Amino acid sequence: MLRDVVIQPMAIICITLCLLCTIKKLAAATPVEVTTQLGVLKGKLESVAGRQVASFLGVPFGEPTSGQYRFKPPRMVKPWKKPFEATTLAPSCYQSKDTTFPGFRGAEMWNANTPLDENCLYLNMWVPWGVRNATVLVWLYGGGFWYGTPSLDIYDGRALAAEGDVIVVNLNYRMGVFGFLFLDDPDVPGNMGLMDQQLGLQWIRQNIAYFGGNPEKVCLFGESAGAASIVAHMIANDSRPLFHNGILQSGSLDNPWAMETPEKALNKAQQFARSLKCDNELVSSTIHCLMNKSASELNDAIWNVNLSFLEFPFVIVSRDRGGFFNQDAFVSLHEGNYKKDVNLIVGLNENEGSFWTFYYLPKHFRIEHDSLLSKDAFMDCVEESLALYPTVVRRAAAFHYLDQQCRNQPEYYRDAVNRMIGDYFFTCDSLWFAEQLLEARAAKVYVYHFKHRASTNPWPAWAGVMHAYEIEFVFGLPLLYPGNYTPQEEEFSKEIIKYWTTFATSGKPEVPKGTLSWPEYTLAKKESFALKFRTKEIERRIKEETCKTWRSARKIEYLLYASQYRAGATASIGTTFAYRLATTISIMLPALLRV
Known part of the structure; x- marks a missing residue:
């Protein structure tokens, strides 16, 4: 009898728990339907x-x-007749996988987590139920235009939609050879991935009202290659009416890795075709050969092209044959031919360069140790990362980042390499674009400096606040998974979401009451907002002198290219003696004046 008495309550408890779990699951996944024009x-x-x-x-x-x-x-997409089951995350466009650090979460977290498919024009969307006239935040993911997916765990839009009361849409787009191969032919026009993004924006404009969204309140936000893509849409005539505000997280179109000339893009395409035995004097024959290769054959060959430091296989081409750009995008960017009535947030992370040192300077930077550098090792890193520049330019750069107090500290040299890579390949071009937009006096610009290192960051502590590691706070992962973060980080994420979503709606980021206001970035003051939990501060003229040096070099690059473009030439930026001479004078002068 005693045994029966014990079992009976236990059985009731088990049944009750099972029922509660079933009810919870049903409550957590109630089916809903929306009827659209499709x-x-x-x-x-x-x-x-x-x-x-x-x-x-x-x-x-x-x-x-x-x-x-x-x-x-x-x-x-064509209309469908039967109800479409939109309950499975979008497949990932065909892409390579980062295999540099197998099993390491810091690398694996960015690899595609859904099946690869050449047919991949799908989106993921999260809607606060019952909204009307809601702001729409459209996410363009990064990944160097060769990998990435809208379905990563870190891009889960549920918390951002719930906390920010906005509709979140993550767009997919073709990458690598499928999205950015350029053969200077209408059948392989280049910038197909940007056209995919543009089509997604058109879909949103035509359909978002069915979900309670306002097609006149669309804000693009993207990181790295996604941020560069936003600037491309500011240039493209057909994209300009499709969005109204933008948030550039650690990237801009003028970053050296983001866009290349038609000549350089075509040269890469020819190397690629040659590696597949598809090269032919007749472009039509080359295309026919590539069309008959499997997706995996094409994807496996993308690394068979000559690449320099922090250069990706196939990226945006400044003049395509598909009509995305109506004018050379380098010219448009530098001469102000782009959408100017768009408010922008432009952001940089404190340690933009450290992520890349693990991949491009593995002799000196390892995840297993502190990567302390001698002065000779520092000079070696400068030589390798700026190998395309003349010796005198590399020496000028080394002088700028060397320890002027001659303390000879290994930590200093390690961090100096990270600063140099972050400044040249990311930060200075982003700040330059912010200032270019301000000169038009048609929009507001806000600049942030992200300075909080997540407690979950798996990379070595010395790597700091790395490239892309603000994203988890923007999407509200501490709200979705509070057990993985500190309570303070949960509050910090709520603050970030408030900044992003209020800006998306009004063009101005609102701060919590009683806290420091986020100032506009102006040409007179150049004030940026430091984002760090508990301590908010205004920074003035961040990296101004450093960026003058780098931007002087970039300006000469452009002037040479523009003269050739207008003359009908196709010489690539950075390949001629005239460029090298001009760049040398340009970059050396400010450095020497400080001696």
């Missing part, structure tokens, strides 16, 4: 941060891009 979409409704949020995942916005449509501009 057909019915079936999503799921769940409670997030005290708010009901509907997820519509893997929603098609473009027709298939495989077979005869490989390398072609995208086509708008």
